[in-house]
Amino acid sequence: MLFKGVPASHGIAIGSAFLLKVEELKHAKRLLESSEQAELEVKRFQVAISSVRHDLENIADTMEDVVEGRQILEFLLLLLQDPTIKRDVESRILGGLVNAEYAVSTALRGVMEKFEVMADPYIRERVADVRDVGRRVIEKLTGTEKDVLDKMQEPVVLVAKDLDPSETAGLKPGQILAFVTDMGGRTSHTTILARALGIPAVVGLQKITSEINPRDMIIVDGIHGHVIVNPTQEELRYYAGIKEKFQKAEKLLQKMNQEPAVTEDGVRIELAANIELPYEVELVNKLGADGIGLFRTEFLRLAQENGENEEDHFAIYDTVAFRMKPKPVIIRTYDMGGDKFRTGLNSVPEANPFLGYRAVRIGLDRPQEFSIQLRAILRASVHGNIRLMFPMVTHVEQLRRLRDLLEKVKNQLRVDEIPFDNDMQVGIMVETPATVIALDLMLPYADFVSIGTNDLTQYSLAVDRGNPRVADLYDSFHPAILRQIDTVVRLCHSQGKWVGVCGSMAGNPLAVPLMIGFGVDELSVAPSLIPDVKRMIGVVTTDAAREMAEKSLVTETGLGVRSLVHSYVMGKYPEILLDENDWETGG
Template sequence: MSKLMGVNSVVIKGIPVSEGIGLGRAVVIKESEYTVKKTKIEDTGAELRRFLDSIEKAKEQIRKIKAESQESMGEKNAMIFDAHLLILDDPEFLNMVKEKIEEGINAEFAIDESARFFENILLSLEDEYMRERANDIKDVALRLIRILNGEEQIDLKNLPEDSILVAHDLTPSQIAQINKQNVRGFVTEKGGKTSHTAIIARTYEIPAVVGVEDIINKIKDGDFLIVDGYEGFVYVNPEEDLIKEYEKKLVEENKRKEELKSFLYVESKTQDGKRIKLFANIAHIEEIDAALKNGAEGIGLFRTEFLFMDRSQPPSEDEQFEVYKTVLEKMEGKPVIIRTLDVGGDKNISYLNIDKEENPFLGYRAIRLCLGNKELFKTQLRALLRASIYGKLKIMFPMITCIDEVYQAKWIIQEAKEELKKENISYSQNIEIGIMIETPAAAVISDILAKEVDFFSIGTNDLIQYTLAIDRTNDKVSYLYNPLHPAILRLIKMTVENAHKRGIEVGVCGEIASNQEFVSVLIGLGVDELSVNPSKILNVKKKILQTRFEEENLRVRELLNWQ
């Protein structure tokens, strides 16, 4: 590869967060870094009024951006700006700024210092998602400072065609204004897989690489870039040979996408006739359109935890009801499996006050947290029950390890039903209840669990992690993370067999369901359904159509005995 790079060419490695290949010219945004001077203020009353006026103007701007972005980003992603409005109403933030102004400090410096205080608190947390939220505070602070300085906000609506945005970080309000038709990629110094840049890049299907060190000093406006959202490489001013190589890859990528469209209306079954249902994993309402566009037969996993994140209090019953209702209506009678709140572990939510734990993945999380917060859990279940009349709802509980957890969860559902009956609120009488098989304990007692539920969904990400005692985020042991380990295959086989004895179906919603290497193995193990990211559905269908169940079943028997 180095032979293809010219004297002025550079190749940089980052974190790939949105797949695809982007070729275009760099548009470097440096305004996100801001220097604020400290000055002494005599008239603190006037300075305080100036600060309060900036708060109102900022709210007005944010509401306007939110309204504009609902069309381009969708309702859920536009809710990012609700978090910004909450910051502007946060009493701790406001009081800290006011106190500094009353001490004789100018409003700009008071805002900057206060924002940095709260940013540092968030950045000190172990949870990646919460660390990424420090960017929201920074975004709001910069908006207030620019208002106070009489500066215009950065305009990204009129970018030239084939632009690749390069920044220390892209704030949500910047991204919201982008004309996505003209953008071929994002490259940022900060960010991870849960950053707003990453989430929105995937929503827009724009290639993105983040976590690229010192990027704004390595790239100039107008530099020609190749962004490889698969491998995480950014090529700066590459030689013609490499450009042609990637142009060819882009043509092939577009050709593959067109080829996959031919499978859209083909029934998903193996060459020897075994039917495999193909569902979509989603976390946001906006992903439903992509799921339907790619031929999803249903939603195999709707991750509700994202409704609870990025806010200072849990969503109300009515707010949740509207989201679940929308999902069911959009799917027009296709099955929708909605997983109840699954937080804890690597997904912490500040307002739930989860104590710091030595081993959070083995601690107070998922169904354990819900059963310990009965009212929070029941609120979600009531919202789900109310929404059930608008489609084919299935409710799924995460991280089950014993039958008592199933009994307790079903009992709370029954309580919620009784409450709704008394309130004369309708709900469907035909809601299936299922569980995630993502612990070895659940797999081993799957014969017992199958008597109490209507379906299983195997969460292979955690099942592999717990079975092999491997932290999959730890590079030092990641080489041991092996989905084909006989222990994993035996647990899946046992789960499938126990489920089929009771006449219930088994799906797989973990990462290996979309991995071409493992799809045929899962088919050979006898699973009934695969649930994957919407963009992977047609790739998986192609693999299914090329597979023979009997052959894979024989191959799996050999793998089960491999040492």
């Protein structure tokens, strides 16, 4: 029986199923009789927080050699100690005279609901982190901690509705062959940990927990996103061969971590990383990235319920710049709006937020708030190689106003005698057809350009990438998208401007040769994709890439473009294992 899901962590595993029941973040309400009892509940809550912190620190200590594991545990610890959440829980206990368990569950469900409605998968999948922390606190309060995983006698394939990051981090070596879940996506902390630990994983299977029985034999294909329950002997032999092929390819990639990204004929390609939080920097450096091509800052804004705090932002930007120095760090100003609204930021409902009050439109409408972020970025610029990037610029006048606002912030810093890099580069993202068409008018005000292929595809093809009814029309290999990329690169290079690509197309193995062929200067991808993209760059020659890029511009369909590149890739890199997302969508 075959099930198809999202390939979250590459690899092949064969073993028996172990079903893990995961409790929802809910608890019964119990009314207290007095404020004195409420004070005692607050103390119980504080003790539980302290105990969970101790447990997470112990798990982190066991992950000394797993950078991603330590970083994710650090994130959970920060979440656990978030002052806004702690105040909310305590105020619910004291104000509503309710038990601590109920206050924790309702407060954290409120946080989860904010994230669940967001289309950005990275932000949406932080729901699992909130739930993880909440479950641990409630287990401490109720004295119902579980040690089910510790009792397993042999390596198994873990099957669950979802799996908490801290549970994954706490797994003993050799305990889990693979895991499959109903929920989750590629950017959840659980799947990031699975990749770091080398555990194959398929997620987003929806109802697989109701289709598998304990001890069923399972094949987990984390490359293509397939799960086969009770396979035939022929299927077992086939996947044993795929597993051997994958292991050989992985050993080759590990040797390339600190090597530069260079084409087969010796042309250097900048390969950078997309990050969202400062703890990711250590992994970026470990994998030998040339810099940070996209530092998203929306999560920092979403986490600040009480408005902007310049010092908090400065500390984060300063830390990232210092740790990456002398490599460049491109900080994108808030791309709030669309799928990333924080409660209270926009009081007017919008029929289509992606075409509404978003990104620099908000910044220019709220210059005082926006200036706080700009000021923090400028202050940090003296401690590293920071570049500033504005998203969703569609009018030249917007860009002029943004530059004027930045200059006002600089002047105020001069008055305050606070140092900054006056020569800090300022760029824009190209995410709409309007920006492509009017780019010649905007380039005099921009030092560089980065193409966001996700939004460029969505806006060009009039397709909501989050709508399953039209998702098959979302295709970054569509001729209209490739022609726009070619236009942008040619125009920028004619004026001596640098061009990067930071959308998910930059990490698609079939798109990499095309990007090189178009002359893109930099590819910026999720940190976990750096080894694969580096290897892909290494087997491409610039002449062949240019030829494929030219042919792609006159190919009628996205599928035709993929076929064109696929034959070349398989000839040069036969050990590559493409997943269905590489083949079916352009990202």
